[in-house]
Amino acid sequence: MTWHSVHFDWNHLRAFLVTAEEGTLSAAAKALNSTQPTLSRQVCALEAELKVSLFERVGQRLVLTKSGLELLEHARIMGNAALDFALTATGQSQQIEGTVIVSAGELTATYILPKIIAKLRRLEPGIEIEVVVTNEPSDLKRREADIAIRSFHPKQPDLIAKKIGEEVIWLYASPDYLNQLAEISDYSQLENVHIIGFDQTSSVADILNQQGWNLSQQNFPVITPFQLLQLELCKEGLGLIFFPEQMGDPEPKLERAFEHMGPIMTLPVWLVCHQELRTSLRVRRVFDFIASEMQEIYKSPDQV
Template sequence: MNSPAAAFDWNQARAFLATAETGSLSAAARQLGQTQPTLGRQIAALEDRLGVQLFDRVGRGLVLTQAGRELMVHVRTMEEAATRFSLAATGRSEEIAGEVSVTASDMMATYTLPPILAALARTAPEIRIRLIASNDLQDLTRREADIALRHVRPTQGDLTARLVAEGTARMYATPGYLDRIGRPASLADLARASFIAMGPAEDYARQLGLRGIPVAPAQITHSTDSGLAYWALVREGLGIGIMADDIAARTPGIEAILPDLAVVQVPVWLVTHRELHSSRRIRLVYDTLAAALSGR
């Protein structure tokens, strides 16, 4: 058995940490962008190096052993220190060339960001952009992304955020669908319509009710967690959906329902870590996004 202190492998520690936090090798592999067998070998090698068992298998998941729980504290401290080091080093970089990772919802990543990033590519071709299209909030404090576009203001004190846009969202459907059911002239007329939900149907109906839109769960005929799939279902004429007005305006064959009624306010927050904000490369991307999204 090797000495625990000899040739420490941070990849093994990251594999251990991700597995402990997600509860399974498959979820940890997805988080780290690795294969499940590779991750399993890294954890087995770490257990061999340390001479302890880190996980017990329970059903299809993994739970930490007592030794694993005790070591978890130290590995998380190491990760936090490594992240702070990386943030500080990147934040002091004067180089323009290099990669910047930007995360946004799948809808913003598809409809809003490409023309902005195309303009950036023409003015700063030495910058490589890694666009993370995800409806999950990436953890900027753990360097899962350099810059984030969010619809909620972040609460972590070490992040800097700027409100760059305040849009609205309305109800939309295809003209063909509205021809079939009749165009609603009042909220009461929505009772004859079908709706498409983002997320669980009952939660979606409840949220609409809180916004003054009376929709019964039985009216929701389709649901999805993907913004792109959601909008595709609306465009196929399967029912009414709610979409940001700026995206709907760029979508042919879509008609607003009760157009005077804005259902949801859609703020856009541009977020980065304070340590990264001083990096010339990241600051250039951040300022480009801010200017384009705020319409300046």
């Protein structure tokens, strides 16, 4: 086997890849925990090694040349291979010390995780936990997170998922606001009800309308995707919110609305992790611990 063609500096290729993906040298430097001059030199060096002009320096902006665009495709393949390599490497690491990244939504991160993490840290002081709070599903493959808590089963076959339980969603409101709605028992009468929505899409309205409500955009005077703000607004009596019973019931200033009509919906709770990472002592420890602790919580919600 000859390695003739592999003599160029692979780090320079990485510099090229990240620069091309990020758009600027400065951004690439930030992404790689490096500095802009370093990236600048590395890309230049790669161009010299290959005798190919990768970027065209037009003004302050770098724009890929035709050759650069073609080469970027191969560089991407290499980057993905590096990603896979890093992933299985983390999985192969048999040492318990290190960081585990957990991705969760705002509510889970706020109400569920703190006690679990505290308990885990007491049991395993060598494991450091990094929590990524996002309502978007993190890309486990790219290792934006090692473990994710999600409300849906992942499609990818290389992910493993464990079902923790069901999150029961009710409508909640402050006692004040509930008084204003008193006596109402028929959904169709709720023309002027206020609900604090997530975004401009009508998905929340759709769910309720399917259950007999008759809601339009006017029923959503305040909108925010930040659920903790929804909660505070609700406490102030600005309207109803969707909230899981595990988090909503313990809130002193919150009461279930229309309880006799039953819960709005239930969402499953999945704990997800990449297959490769299950072989890691560290990740497995955290995964199993979170799973057992959360299962305990979802069995008896009042413990939250």
